Amino acid sequence: MASQEKIMSFPHMGNYHIPIEFLIRHVLENIQVLTPPQITKKTLELGAKYSPDFVCVPFKYNLGNYLEALEQGANILVQSGGGCRFGYYGEIQEQILRDLGYEFEFISIIDNQNVNPLAFFNRFKRLNPQLSFVRFAYYFQLTFKMIEAMDSIDHYIRDHIGFALQEGSFELLHEEFLKELPAVDGFRSLDKIYRKYDALFRRQEVNKPENPLRVGIVGELYTLMEPFSSCYIEKELAKKGIQVTRFITISYLLRHHPKSSDLLEWAGNYLKYEIGADGTDSVARARMLAEAGYDGVIHIKPFGCTPEVNSMPMIQNISSDYKMPVLYFSFDAQTSETGVLTRLEAFHDMLMMRREKEQWQNVI
The missing domain is CATH 1.20.1270 (Substrate Binding Domain Of Dnak; Chain:A; Domain 2)
Structure with missing residues (x-):
């Protein structure tokens, strides 16, 4: 691979490929960047075809991204790690791709223990020995x-x-x-x-309107931030004249994420201990949205996501205590977009009927 042109690629997640490509282009000047094609059904079909059945759908999307990138000439793949079992998927994905006959270098830019600028620099320095810390820090x-x-x-x-x-x-x-x-x-x-x-x-x-329908979305980070993986739920809610609130973003996760003790305090009596990944956040935010008088909450996750499955009983208790409807979605390769849209339509109709009932009661 030493004589080959180095071409790096990485998985999609919303529009965040733009800053990722920007960073790589400016700190790894010796490496060409290849952003994989926009996620489509083909991406998911490719990933699902070669993935174990039991893995969560972000694994399948990422594997599909890698396969499309490798077919376009990538020979360096980047994996980001994560706070749940997704952080251990890199090794499995690498083995699957090698078993399929692809030759490439596989790099984990983020691991679960070292999420700091110096750790980032050391990883990039190995790829570009000429990189100075000053240049890296500036572009980072x-x-x-x-x-x-x-x-x-x-x-x-x-x-x-x-x-x-x-x-x-x-x-x-x-x-x-x-x-x-x-x-x-x-x-x-x-x-x-x-x-x-x-x-x-x-x-x-x-x-x-002065008091529009408000719906908060909580759940697992990938399905929150990659719109294709959740059938563009936010866009569909907006079409119905709903104000959407979502807390989890990359800047939230890397810099503005509350301390665990704060999240547990916000969760109140509904949660005493952390439940992993984004699960604690989901419970805390659901209660905050209920306290703020939101009309409803949508909880989304990949099928089988253990931290989010653990959060669901507490969110249901919040729903019951605050009389706030909650709609649950689990996404996988077999999820029907038509089914998602039908359930969203019914959820919207229910929220409208509740709002009209409240307005009628206020008049009386």
Whole structure:
């Protein structure tokens, strides 16, 4: 492989491939970056075909991403690790791909013990011996600022897209914003782009009622952040004029995540101990949403995700105590998009009927 051109690829997760590619391009100048094709049914079919049946669907999506990237010429694959059994999937994925006859280098950029800038630097330094810590630190921080800008814009979109007067206006503007990010050449440049689009989004005409239907989404991080894996639930809710709230983003996970003690305090009597991965967060946020008077909560997870399965009884107790409806979704390779949309439609109808009943009772 020494005489080969080095081509690195990585799995998709929402639009975060943009900052990942940005970082690699600027700190690994000796390596070409190949972003795999956008996730489609083909990606999932490929991943599911070669995955063990019992693994969660993020494993299958990632494996499908790797297969598509390898077919396009990638010879270095990046795996990120994670806080649940997903953190141990890299070795299995590597073996599956080698058994299929692919030759490549497999690298874990993040492991469960060393999520800090120095650990990141050491891994990148092995790939680019000429890399200085100063250059790495600059682009690492710039990349994180880019992620924060993306997450901030996304938060505003979730709050308002369902009430846009001009159909598709938010989507088109968001596409323009994402297209400009790769050309960022420094912090001032990034700040200029962010301020430009923040102002443009706020100038979009919306007809948002004073008290719209509000739904919070909690659950496992991959199915929350990769819209294809959850059948674009947020977009479907917005079409129904619902304000959507989601807490988990990359910037939330890496920098703004509350301490475990805070999450347990927010969960109140519903949870005494951590239950792993995003499960504790799901319970705490469900109670916070209930306290804030949200109309409903949607809990999403990959089929068989143990931490999220553990969180469900507590979330159901919150639902019962606060009289707040909760809709549960488990996603896998066999999930029917039609079934998801049908259940969302019924959930929306129920929330509307509850709201109308409350308004009628207030009149009486």
